[in-house]
Amino acid sequence: MSRPTVLQVGRFPPRFNERLQRDYQLVRLWEQKDFLSERGADIDIVVTSARYGCSAEQLAQMPNLKAICSFGVGYDSIAVDEAKARGIVISTTPDVLNECVADTAIGLVIDTARQFAASDRHVRQGKWLNGQYPLTRKVSGKKLGIVGFGRIGKDIAKRATGFDMEIRYHKRREDPDSGYRFEADLKALATWADFLVLACPGGAATHHLIDAEILAALGANGILVNIARGTVVDEQALVAALQAGTLGGAGLDVFEDEPRVPEALFGMPNVVLLPHVGSATEETRLAMENLVFDNLDAFIERGELITPL
């Protein structure tokens, strides 16, 4: 493809923005708000992210679009069905972020159970001078349920075995070669587990998969960890369960309406709140950026994506 026109949907970090600007014939959507309605037919390739996505409305304005290269592994913000129906190919950045996201999940398991973030606040606020921090809950040897057992879920399991945890997983189809025990019934998994970690995709199929009933099954001694997508959890039910003490704690990297987080959670020591930083390390973000460019170049040169959805 000779010098295609690439649409950048939203701002990325400077290094990524500069490389896009330098190496491609680029349109920055936020700088030219009417571009799609006036000249959408000029666009050959979209560069976006799990955060910015590419909506069905945007797709409809780009009749000559051929490929979408996305930064991140989640694709719930991209109109995948509409794109596929038109033969538009999509790439994400799988695998290169598994380790960091799995590290984040284990970090949240430990921090929520042992309340390290809250203990740190206890020290900083001078409260140690008035007494010890209350006892917390053990992690090693406990039961870990993983919802969504793909690339990231399996890396979470690998780490948890180092903590001698008993592991079971839930997803739509059993993975007989995984070496871990499958649980077809999500409620049964939540009832069994001490920790329920979410690592499934977002989108309509998993919307509020974790509702009041599942939270009640996890119970007053159970801890929910979400590194998947905020939409997977009924956030109102989660806040209500934590307020009522019918759920033991929650470690959350993702929320239903990011960057807005329910303020009711702010004062709870058994809740850890992260600003969607699962993959946010220098090393992993660079690897993700490089994979976007590798996909972009492979599509331009050979009409093929390296990591197609």
Ligand code: NAP
């Ligand atoms: P993946 O390899 O595609 O794995 C997804 C897993 O979820 C599969 O095991 C799939 O198995 C299962 N699944 C799909 N639909 C399900 C459903 N309705 N109910 C239960 N399980 C379901 O994806 P991945 O690379 O591990 O990434 C997983 C998700 O993590 C991403 O989609 C993204 O939303 C999230 N993520 C978050 C961050 C962060 O910064 N916090 C970073 C990266 C990714 P079946 O198809 O057999 O059900």
